[in-house]
Amino acid sequence: MIEVRNLTKNYGARRAIDSLDFSVNKGEVVGFLGPNGAGKSTTMKIITGFMAPTSGKALVAGYDVFENPLEVKRRIGYLPEHPPVYGDMFVKEYLEFVANLKGVEKSKISNLVKKAIEKTNLGQVQTRLIQNLSKGFRQRVGIAQALVSDPEVLILDEPTVGLDPKQVAEIRDLIKELRGHHTLILSTHILPEVEATCERIIIINQGKIVAQESLSNISSVNKGSRQITFKVRREIDALITRLSLMDGVLKCFKGNSPGSVVAEISGQDDMVELLAKEVIMSGAGLLEMQSMAQLEDVFIKLTYGSVEQ
Amino acid sequence: MLRGFFTIAKKDLRAFFFSPVFYIVAFLCSMMLSWVFPIQLAQFSEAAKNMMFQQGMPQQQLNIHYGLFLRQLSYLNLMLILIVPALTMRLISEEKKMHTFDLLLTSPVTSVQIVLGKFVAALGAVFGIVLIAYLYCAWTGFFAHFSWPLLNVAFLGLFLVGAVYAAMDLFCSALTESALGSFVMAVILNISIWFVGIGAEVSDSQTLREFFEHVSLNGHLSAFVEGTVRTSALVFLASVMGLFVFLAERVVEANRWR
Numbered sequence: 201m202i203e204v205r206n207l208t209k210n211y212g213a214r215r216a217i218d219s220l221d222f223s224v225n226k227g228e229v230v231g232f233l234g235p236n237g238a239g240k241s242t243t244m245k246i247i248t249g250f251m252a253p254t255s256g257k258a259l260v261a262g263y264d265v266f267e268n269p270l271e272v273k274r275r276i277g278y279l280p281e282h283p284p285v286y287g288d289m290f291v292k293e294y295l296e297f298v299a300n301l302k303g304v305e306k307s308k309i310s311n312l313v314k315k316a317i318e319k320t321n322l323g324q325v326q327t328r329l330i331q332n333l334s335k336g337f338r339q340r341v342g343i344a345q346a347l348v349s350d351p352e353v354l355i356l357d358e359p360t361v362g363l364d365p366k367q368v369a370e371i372r373d374l375i376k377e378l379r380g381h382h383t384l385i386l387s388t389h390i391l392p393e394v395e396a397t398c399e400r401i402i403i404i405n406q407g408k409i410v411a412q413e414s415l416s417n418i419s420s421v422n423k424g425s426r427q428i429t430f431k432v433r434r435e436i437d438a439l440i441t442r443l444s445l446m447d448g449v450l451k452c453f454k455g456n457s458p459g460s461v462v463a464e465i466s467g468q469d470d471m472v473e474l475l476a477k478e479v480i481m482s483g484a485g486l487l488e489m490q491s492m493a494q495l496e497d498v499f500i501k502l503t504y505g506s507v508e509q
Numbered sequence: 510m511l512r513g514f515f516t517i518a519k520k521d522l523r524a525f526f527f528s529p530v531f532y533i534v535a536f537l538c539s540m541m542l543s544w545v546f547p548i549q550l551a552q553f554s555e556a557a558k559n560m561m562f563q564q565g566m567p568q569q570q571l572n573i574h575y576g577l578f579l580r581q582l583s584y585l586n587l588m589l590i591l592i593v594p595a596l597t598m599r600l601i602s603e604e605k606k607m608h609t610f611d612l613l614l615t616s617p618v619t620s621v622q623i624v625l626g627k628f629v630a631a632l633g634a635v636f637g638i639v640l641i642a643y644l645y646c647a648w649t650g651f652f653a654h655f656s657w658p659l660l661n662v663a664f665l666g667l668f669l670v671g672a673v674y675a676a677m678d679l680f681c682s683a684l685t686e687s688a689l690g691s692f693v694m695a696v697i698l699n700i701s702i703w704f705v706g707i708g709a710e711v712s713d714s715q716t717l718r719e720f721f722e723h724v725s726l727n728g729h730l731s732a733f734v735e736g737t738v739r740t741s742a743l744v745f746l747a748s749v750m751g752l753f754v755f756l757a758e759r760v761v762e763a764n765r766w767r
Contacts, residue, residue: 245611250611250615250765251765270619273616278611278612280608282608283608284607284609284612285607285609286607286609288527297520298612298616300516301617345612
């Protein structure tokens with residue numbers, strides 16, 4: 201559905217993205233991950249036809265973004281970093297305007313507007329002026345705006361920024377609901393969001409793709425190792441020595457907070473079980489045991505070099 | 510194809526007529542005209558009454574069209590120089606600042622449609638202001654006899670000048686993200702177009718003089734004021750509008766290539 205070939209963009213002397221190559225299949229939900237300033241938004245702006253690349257090309261539904269921009273734009277719903285809403289318009293009126301702008305058939309507009317309002321839970325504010333809405337509601341109007349033309353491709357740039365936890369959960373459910381109907385690219389630096397919603401991730405750092413994996417394969421990027429953090433009552437040093445001697449423990453060191461120990465292990469759940477048993481038998485008084493989310497681990501390793509110690 | 514244009518024109522027209530700015534401007538305009546017009550009217554009627562004693566007065570001044578309406582037109586022109594920038598300053602700069610430009614540029618509309626839509630909306634607002642000034646003159650029709658076509662053509666001329674301002678000011682709005690910056694640029698551009706014609710007074714060569722006479726807004730406007738619609742004037746005004754709308758379109762398009 202989306203194909204990006206050798207895409208490069210320079211802002212003056214600074215290279216924002218550097219020969220990106222990836223493709224997204226129809227109906228897939230792809231997470232676009234990267235630290236701030238990695239080039240996520242730039243890539244999205246190029247795919248949506250907002251700006252031109254310095255070199256390389258992007259295809260959406262078989263149309264080149266720069267040879268057939270109108271065909272591409274008809275098929276894309278885009279939520280930019282800042283929701284593109286007019287303060288002096290009413291929510292419903294704004295959505296009708298966007299539907300018209302996107303060239304939706306006249307007869308379908310009222311139905312699609314109603315659906316978008318329903319999906320984003322804007323029913324209670326649909327007759328209010330956008331400038332009087334809170335940030336969370338504006339963000340949701342922005343999402344509704346991307347949905348209203350029922351596009352084949354949805355590109356959401358940090359859709360949950362500024363929302364409260366309940367709204368974040370709602371948006372995640374919405375994204376899950378959209379899966380299958382739309383091809384979706386989700387840019388974010390919030391990892392649990394990606395874990396909750398995406399099937400595949402693309403990690404980008406300093407303008408380059410550093411990993412492209414399905415979420416279930418992500419541990420392979422990490423070469424099978426994972427980190428477990430313990431919190432214990434006493435005898436930390438003895439515990440560290442004891443754990444370091446175990447087979448399968450690659451490294452064991454003191455964590456940041458008092459009483460915490462971090463063990464880097466290879467292998468899967470069996471190893472975690474063994475480790476837990478060992479800690480309990482050591483008599484150090486286990487209070488807490490936590491496996492660092494794999495994605496977070498991978499992300500930090502790939503983008504910041506190594507895990508903070 | 511036309512739908513994008515209409516959608517944008519409708520949205521911006523609505524934004525003009527739903528925003529307090531237009532009404533404040535219209536109110537202040539009518540306040541000024543309400544102060545000046547009756548005074549001018551009284552002066553004119555005084556002069557007309559004492560026609561016998563006004564030997565030295567040019568004949569034209571005793572015609573209501575020149576003695577009263579022309580003054581109204583020149584006040585309106587002065588106001589338009591400042592009002593049109595105030596109305597159009599936000600047209601594109603605000604879209605950039607509020608990031609709604611992202612929506613327009615990622616929608617299936619061309620930059621020509623965006624700029625033309627906005628230009629037509631601005632014409633609507635200019636028309637509203639010109640209409641207010643026109644009403645004062647039209648109202649004298651209750652107790653004075655004058656040539657209506659002459660009045661209409663003169664106001665058409667000023668509306669077209671207002672349209673030229675709108676095109677230039679739209680271009681200024683496209684250049685910057687700051688509404689204030691766009692306003693200042695637009696006012697300067699509006700004023701400066703009146704000074705182009707001065708070139709005719711200082712140039713020695715015949716062709717150069719003719720050139721300056723042709724590009725002088727003043728010359729073309731006075732033809733309208735005299736009640737003549739010249740093709741050359743229409744072509745000239747339309748080409749100035751076309752030029753600045755085209756430049757604005759180029760600026761919008763250039764945003765993609767930064």
